[in-house]
Amino acid sequence: MPVKVKMDGLADSLFSQDGELSKLYSGIRSKINKEKLNQFPSLTAQQRLDWLVGSGAEFKVVPGESIKNLETALEYKEKGNEFFRKNNFGEAYQNYTKALQYCPVNLDNPPDPANKQYSIIWANRSAALDGAGLYAATIHDIDMALKFGYPRELWYKIYKRKGHALIKMKQYLEAREALEVSLKNIGRSDIKKEKDRDNYRMRVRKQMTVFNVTKTLYNTELNERSDSVLAAGKPEDRGLTSKLKICQDGARTKLQAEEDVLQEDVVLALDPYVAVVNVSGGRAGGKVCPHTLEKMFHPIPCRFGSEETFSSEKYRDEASESYHQYEWRILSTLSKVGLLEKGRLALRMITMIKPGDLKKVYDLVQKKKKVEEVEEGLRTPVKAFDLPVENVSGEESLLCSVLALYLTRCLSVSGYLDPASSRSNQELELFHLLYLAVLIALRYTRPIEILDVPKQKVGILDTEIVRDVCGFGIYPDIHQIQQSATGGNCDVIRWFVAKKLVLSSFRKIEKGSSIILFSGPGLSEPENKGPNDMITFRCGNELCTNSFPLKENTKEKIISCPLEDCRLKTNIWERLRLIQKLKKDFASAKEELERNEVTLARDILKDTIEEWDRIIIRPYKEVTQLEKVYVKSLLCDIGDHERNLVEGNQMGQIINMKKKPNIMPETEPAEQDTSLVKV
Structure with missing residues (x-):
């Protein structure tokens, strides 16, 4: 018996509920019974294609024409x-x-x-x-x-x-x-x-x-973006700093520090395999370049005549020579039918492949060969197809098949498939690769964010830093790293330079220790273990591993280490006085942050945390609070730097202080030019 269809979260992530694709999928879904649905993942690509074509659903696509007029x-x-x-x-x-x-x-x-x-x-x-x-x-x-x-x-x-x-x-x-x-x-x-x-x-x-x-004129140099490329990393490290290494730990792997990882070290910097602009809302529409995901201030029109714009001629031409030449005629159609970002990422995974390489990629996938290992003969990288897609449900398989066939029809009219081609299997190969691409996009898509840091920091301590999603990407190189570096509380902050994913540490990780880059669901650790009024002091001997749990209001003054090879006396009274100073430094840092002195606040917090770690063993509530504010100061610093790049490099408001100061007087306001050309 046909089943009554209700749109689920899986379909909602691929196309909007009120779009034509949603109606197309709902109509097909209502015609398949539970037994057939469960069999769907085990069918061959040809069998899935035949069933969809035989379902009577309309997959017709009308290509767009140039809007030039x-x-x-x-x-x-x-x-x-x-x-x-x-x-x-x-x-x-x-x-x-x-x-x-x-x-x-x-x-x-x-x-x-x-x-x-x-x-x-x-x-x-x-x-x-x-x-x-x-x-x-x-x-x-x-x-x-x-x-x-x-x-x-x-x-x-x-x-x-x-x-x-x-x-x-x-x-x-x-x-x-x-x-x-x-x-x-x-x-x-x-x-x-x-x-x-x-x-x-x-x-x-x-x-x-x-x-x-002045007799000496000069040009002030523009502000530069902070370098997020890892100087110490190698290409084979997949964007990972050489300070870290994936090691075997019994039956599982872990990410381990090969040398000390310091606060604010960049530990990972990766470009996505494919990325698309957020089309379902947020701070993207018309403001972010679809090729670089950077803000646009002077959009460049599409070369072919679509409504797409780019941030520069260079990036427009790069896109036009690759995926955009196969997508521009169907962009308006994709918007009308309600295709969302994951579906567009799947399409981009294909249009990044040169049409002449399509059969080779298909053959590699069919033989279950690792695509990345034989990329030398391909004109475009296709390593995303190596990502595993196991345990596919019937619902998932049907959904991906429907979208894959629709996108196949789109590419058939967009110029990607040669209508004069004599190869009868070309459409089947494209359908199968699109099916895999949709599965991969469903499982491995990540949001790309812009930090929305307020210019005035008053009240910043009581609010969360807003992250606006400007796009979505697929980062294949993260898969293996994530398996080895997922756990409880993260040791890093996440931010983006355009579409490049950057992870930088906010705490020191000593050599030989494991590092957590990603938080797993339900794996967060409690902020503090044990009574809140306890402090675990380190032994005064830096080479000794012993420690002394004491109450905050302890009357102890001097404690002798009981270990035979140490016996050093630790002055607890002196450390308690230091703690009072550190608490004052923390209060001072918070005041500086709310006064917009972000860099100064960050430096005070960093030094204060280092001093705490020298005398006590975590967890401790004061250090936990310190670290939260330190993370916030780091994010504010990143957000402010991006704003300064805009205000300085677009509006001339910020001077690079490493260069010559401005010795020119302010010019008078320009006269309003109302004589625009009308011809």
């Missing part, structure tokens, strides 16, 4: 102009971006006169960015306008804007060059009256007076 582009451009005149720079920027997406362009020949409108839209968007204070993005858009043949008679205006943005970015040498170009082009501009030309020259020269205060 000059008329639509000009409509968005005019909307942008209207918002700009009202000083609504955000809405103006959004409409100019839409205009760029729709505007036809000859990318192979940028100076082509047919690109005039395209160049003007770039220039107009640069004005909106300038008004919004995003000066690096302003310079980028001006350069794009010039690259695509911005009219020479308007150079005076755009170079003046570029000079203003460069001054704000403290790029004084380049700013002077830009303003000199503006001056030179006023004589050949579209300004008709000589009097008006003279007035414009005076405005530019007034802007250039900023350079008269």
Whole structure:
């Protein structure tokens, strides 16, 4: 008997409940009885495919076409102009971006006169960015306008804007060059009256007076992102620091420190095999590059004519040469049918494979050979297919089969499969690999996060650091490491540089000790064992392993170690006085953190924890509290650094203090440029 279908969490993680894929799956699920469902995982790919095709379900996919249309582009451009005149720079920027997406362009020949409108839209968007204070993005858009043949008679205006943005970015040498170009082009501009030309020259020269205060001009270097690549690690270590090693411990493996791991050491840094932007909510839509998962300030339109945008020409072209050339025609369809991130990751696992390599990957998987070991003959890495997918349930198998067939139909119309191909098994091979890809995505997908650290830290001690999910990725190299490094309380914090997963330690791990990188469900240890009023003091002899459990208000002053080879006397009274100082240091660190002195607070906390560990043995409630605040300070430091990169490198607000200080006076606010090109 057919069973009544109720969407479960498994299906919900692949497609939205109100989408067409959900309806397609529900219809198929209602036609399969329990006996057949239980048999589904043991069927061959051909048998699963035949059953789905015979079910009568409609798997039709209509490919999208290029959205390029000059008329639509000009409509968005005019909307942008209207918002700009009202000083609504955000809405103006959004409409100019839409205009760029729709505007036809000859990318192979940028100076082509047919690109005039395209160049003007770039220039107009640069004005909106300038008004919004995003000066690096302003310079980028001006350069794009010039690259695509911005009219020479308007150079005076755009170079003046570029000079203003460069001054704000403290790029004084380049700013002077830009303003000199503006001056030179006023004589050949579209300004008709000589009097008006003279007035414009005076405005530019007034802007250039900023350079008269010094004989030495320079360009301030931009802020750099903290290096998260492990200098000591090797490629075969799978992103793991050489300080750690996977060791056999009886029947199980463990991750062990080969040398001391210090506080704030980066112990793991990994790029995902595939990653996609969060499409189901969060801080991603339209703001994060789908190729790098970095924030976008000047989106670049898709080369082919989809609505996708990228953070730079370089990344757009990288995507266009690999997966994007097979995905762009089906992106709008995938959104309409409600395909979520795990399903898109499965699709990306396939589109990352060159079509000519598809059969080889299929053969390797069928022979159960380790794909990674024979990747030399492949043009793209496919190690994610080595991840184990055992104990597949009937429900899981049916769900993955339905989605695999739908995605097979998508790739059949997107250009991935050659319609002229004589190989009759090509679709079956693609279906089977997609089936595996969906299973892998279901089991191994990880969220990629952005730390949302408040700029003002007042009250930070009473709140949790917010982590916004901006994307999802599959990290195959973590699988073996996770099996060896999962336990109770973690010894590391997790953060991301774009889509690179970084784990860094927040406590010292001594050589020979095991280290926990991942918390397993239900494995958290209690914060403190034993009475809360007890302190376990270390013996004063650093080479001795003995310790003395005492109450906090103990009257003991001197304790002699009872061990024959030690006998050292430990001054407990002196240590109790030190503890009072350490508690004051802790209070001071919390005050500094709430005063936005994050680095100072972090350093105080780090030193205080080290001093505690020198005299006592954990667990102890004071150290536990210290460590929680220390972790929070580390996350704040990471979040603040990312914000400083944005504010400094996009808005010119932060100076790299290792470089020359700013010796230039503040420039006057730029005059509002309302003369956007309308042609």
